[in-house]
Amino acid sequence: MTTEGRVSLVRASSLAGRIAALPTAVLFLLAYAGVALAHLTLLRLPYFWDEGGYYIPAALDFYRDGALIPVFTNAHPPLPNVVLGSLWHLTGLSIIATRLCACAFAALGLTAVFRLTQRLLGPAAALAVTLLTAVYPIWYAQSSMAHADIFAAAFTLWALAIYIPARTNDLIAPDLIAHRSTATPLLATATLSSLAALAKETAIVIPAALAAYELFHATRSHTNRSEAPRWIAALSFPLLPLVSWYAYHHAHTGFTFGNPEYLRYNATANLTASHMLYALWQRFLHLTWQRNLWVPIVFAAACLLLPETPSPLATDSRLPRRAWHIIAVLLVAQWLAFSVLGGALLTRYLLPAYPLVLIACVSVWKTRTHHWPWLAAATAAAFIAGWWLSPPFAYAPEDNLTYRDMVVVHQEAIDYVATHLPDATVLSAWPVTTDMNKPELGYVTTPLKVVAVEDFTLPTMLTAAQDPGRYDTAIIFSRHYAPPSLQRYWATHPNSRRGREFAEGADLKPREVARLLGGTIVWQDDRNGEWAAVIHFPRSYEASLR
Numbered sequence: 394m395t396t397e398g399r400v401s402l403v404r405a406s407s408l409a410g411r412i413a414a415l416p417t418a419v420l421f422l423l424a425y426a427g428v429a430l431a432h433l434t435l436l437r438l439p440y441f442w443d444e445g446g447y448y449i450p451a452a453l454d455f456y457r458d459g460a461l462i463p464v465f466t467n468a469h470p471p472l473p474n475v476v477l478g479s480l481w482h483l484t485g486l487s488i489i490a491t492r493l494c495a496c497a498f499a500a501l502g503l504t505a506v507f508r509l510t511q512r513l514l515g516p517a518a519a520l521a522v523t524l525l526t527a528v529y530p531i532w533y534a535q536s537s538m539a540h541a542d543i544f545a546a547a548f549t550l551w552a553l554a555i556y557i558p559a560r561t562n563d564l565i566a567p568d569l570i571a572h573r574s575t576a577t578p579l580l581a582t583a584t585l586s587s588l589a590a591l592a593k594e595t596a597i598v599i600p601a602a603l604a605a606y607e608l609f610h611a612t613r614s615h616t617n618r619s620e621a622p623r624w625i626a627a628l629s630f631p632l633l634p635l636v637s638w639y640a641y642h643h644a645h646t647g648f649t650f651g652n653p654e655y656l657r658y659n660a661t662a663n664l665t666a667s668h669m670l671y672a673l674w675q676r677f678l679h680l681t682w683q684r685n686l687w688v689p690i691v692f693a694a695a696c697l698l699l700p701e702t703p704s705p706l707a708t709d710s711r712l713p714r715r716a717w718h719i720i721a722v723l724l725v726a727q728w729l730a731f732s733v734l735g736g737a738l739l740t741r742y743l744l745p746a747y748p749l750v751l752i753a754c755v756s757v758w759k760t761r762t763h764h765w766p767w768l769a770a771a772t773a774a775a776f777i778a779g780w781w782l783s784p785p786f787a788y789a790p791e792d793n794l795t796y797r798d799m800v801v802v803h804q805e806a807i808d809y810v811a812t813h814l815p816d817a818t819v820l821s822a823w824p825v826t827t828d829m830n831k832p833e834l835g836y837v838t839t840p841l842k843v844v845a846v847e848d849f850t851l852p853t854m855l856t857a858a859q860d861p862g863r864y865d866t867a868i869i870f871s872r873h874y875a876p877p878s879l880q881r882y883w884a885t886h887p888n889s890r891r892g893r894e895f896a897e898g899a900d901l902k903p904r905e906v907a908r909l910l911g912g913t914i915v916w917q918d919d920r921n922g923e924w925a926a927v928i929h930f931p932r933s934y935e936a937s938l939r
Contacts, residue, residue, distance in 0.1 A: 534793055
């Protein structure tokens with residue numbers, strides 16, 4: 394390594410060291426400012442998909458009535474509802490306040506990532522891993538959204554920031570824990586893991602995996618065996634508040650895990666060999682490939698071909714072997730658990746896993762090359778490109794800024810109807826029907842009249858054509874996102890498995906709906922495959938007079 398290169402690396406490490414020396418509260422405020430500024434153009438967006446479908450209505454029930462169990466309940470724990478409902482009592486019902494609150498929890502999680510990596514790999518690596526986590530497309534997209542997953546991830550990562558250093562003979566940030574007694578990290582880990590479980594029930598997977606690891610390690614090791622029972626107890630403790638919540642929910646609703654349809658979709662319907670094998674493969678891709686995550690992993694694999702290099706910086710450290718074991722256990726546990734839990738294979742369930750993958754990658758980079766900051770910069774560029782660039786396969790819009798395109802076209806379509814056809818009765822499907830009915834979701838100021846249909850497939854539209862007097866307008870939109878190039882490929886390969894699935898479940902296009910129902914397209918927009926159209930039916934009023 395050249396002298397100039399060493400000086401540059403030392404200077405970078407010195408900057409990271411000064412940041413690491415800041416109090417945790419100051420570090421959080423810096424992270425919060427960065428996250429909020431990075432999401433400045435997203436803070437006014439109306440609520441998206443599951444936000445408007447469950448999380449915001451649930452928080453509104455707490456805000457208005459103090460109800461821990463919402464009117465429509467999926468048995469999710471109440472912590473996000475309590476946080477948002479309490480916030481709205483201070484700010485009023487405000488989308489910006491909601492999104493800034495999500496940004497605060499994202500910043501809290503990033504602060505935990507910094508402290509965890511700092512204790513394991515040093516300040517320079519901590520800065521790199523934190524910045525990479527912040528710009529990773531899935532984390533970035535979720536950082537301003539009111540999903541329970543960002544709340545749970547923040548608490549989970551802080552629990553790991555205390556647990557992993559404590560179990561690898563390191564110390565956590567002294568300003569976070571004033572007394573370094575044995576009981577303090579135990580209590581902090583138990584409390585933070587409990588808060589994570591009360592934010593999202595699936596967060597229990599991580600403390601459960603760690604408790605199993607502690608039990609296994611205790612049976613194989615003859616050193617410090619007296620600590621294992623205490624850690625097992627601390628990591629098992631989050632079961633108590635979670636079980637208490639489900640008991641409370643059952644007592645008030647008669648359902649333990651939500652309504653039967655929700656339970657079937659998210660659990661029992663998934664317990665088939667074919668679904669589990671498919672889910673295992675998809676989750677493996679989520680942890681190794683999705684949204685350019687393959688870039689740092691490929692860099693790490695390439696670095697393994699290089700000899701280990703001594704660090705020129707005394708402040709740098711090597712990832713302890715036991716930390717490797719813990720990270721591996723947590724990644725495998727999440728891979729297996731989330732291949733079974735959850736009907737939709739959403740990547741946001743894995744938010745706590747992505748920083749762990751990055752910690753592992755940066756650790757390998759550091760031990761093999763002095764030029765690892767360039768690898769971090771290339772990875773950051775790939776991640777930021779992933780905010781907009783779509784891979785050639787189907788994915789959830791909320792994995793990057795595609796969700797913004799979806800929200801914008803829905804908002805434009807609804808605005809057109811509200812402005813030009815305010816007295817219309819609008820045929821559409823969820824979530825647009827809900828968006829038009831509930832002003833608090835940010836799409837309308839006064840509710841519009843709607844006729845709800847399940848989808849825009851041919852059988853559904855034929856049924857709608859039989860009763861034209863019920864509606865005089867329709868909003869048609871893309872319900873299942875896939876990049877335009879992939880849709881064209883499926884359409885031209887109808888005999889392939891995905892081609893057949895695409896043809897069988899495909900919604901009709903606006904022109905097809907207009908022709909079938911006898912209407913005229915009066916507005917339409919397409920943003921990178923997320924499209925919507927407004928169709929007007931002038932014959933509907935005459936039909937209703939008969």
